[in-house]
Amino acid sequence: MTEEKVVALLSGGLDSATATALAIEQGKAVIGLSFDYGQRHHKELNAAEEIAKTLDINEHHILKVNLSKWGGSSLTDLAQPIPTKGVLQGVIPSTYVPGRNTVFIAIGLSLAEARKANQLVLGVNAMDYSGYPDCRPDYLEAYQTLANLSSKAGRNGKGPELWAPLMYWNKIKIIQEALRLNIPIERTWSCYSGNKTPCGLCDSCRIRNKALKEVGRSDLCSS
Numbered sequence: 001m002t003e004e005k006v007v008a009l010l011s012g013g014l015d016s017a018t019a020t021a022l023a024i025e026q027g028k029a030v031i032g033l034s035f036d037y038g039q040r041h042h043k044e045l046n047a048a049e050e051i052a053k054t055l056d057i058n059e060h061h062i063l064k065v066n067l068s069k070w071g072g073s074s075l076t077d078l079a080q081p082i083p084t085k086g087v088l089q090g091v092i093p094s095t096y097v098p099g100r101n102t103v104f105i106a107i108g109l110s111l112a113e114a115r116k117a118n119q120l121v122l123g124v125n126a127m128d129y130s131g132y133p134d135c136r137p138d139y140l141e142a143y144q145t146l147a148n149l150s151s152k153a154g155r156n157g158k159g160p161e162l163w164a165p166l167m168y169w170n171k172i173k174i175i176q177e178a179l180r181l182n183i184p185i186e187r188t189w190s191c192y193s194g195n196k197t198p199c200g201l202c203d204s205c206r207i208r209n210k211a212l213k214e215v216g217r218s219d220l221c222s223s
Helices: 013-026 043-054 100-114 139-147 171-180 203-214
Strands: 007-008 029-036 058-062 119-121 160-165
Touching: 007 043, 007 100, 013 029, 013 043, 013 171, 013 203, 029 100, 043 058, 058 171, 100 119, 100 139, 139 160, 160 171
Parallel strands: 007 029, 007 119, 029 058, 119 160
Antiparallel strands: none
């Protein structure tokens, strides 16, 4: 029987690593795809490579798509400070990168169709997140419709499924699953800063640290 192939967007963060590990647990052959998009936290790509090796992903692509050329985000524009005062409800923070997921998913769908993979694995989450518009259920639903219409495979009724298993999970559940799946959490990178060590102050660090403390793993928290 031919092993089912999927493409996983692997950022190097905890969420994408967990989603990828869930696909592997289901017996799927994973092709990893990461992006060097001009992010200040370039260290996440090193984490993505480590996670790919840990999960025995034999095919892992790192593609350069330089979104920092036009900025628009504190993740890609060093002149903009990273917000450190915590998540503000109803406010899309400056760390939102215009069009990032739209571009990444489009490229992922291209790779999936070329490799005859029937699924694109995404670590997006709509619960413990910073309000990004491209991490919401209605966005993925609309993109699924586009995926079905925009490719030869989709027109033949075999377009890749956009699979976001963590969509409605809170960060505590994600960490619990990551621990169950033996993901080396300490090797993942979530911090938005471009420093050598996690800042502990950005939205991503705050959300991650809070959940780690609640599951009794303060030893894995960033500074």
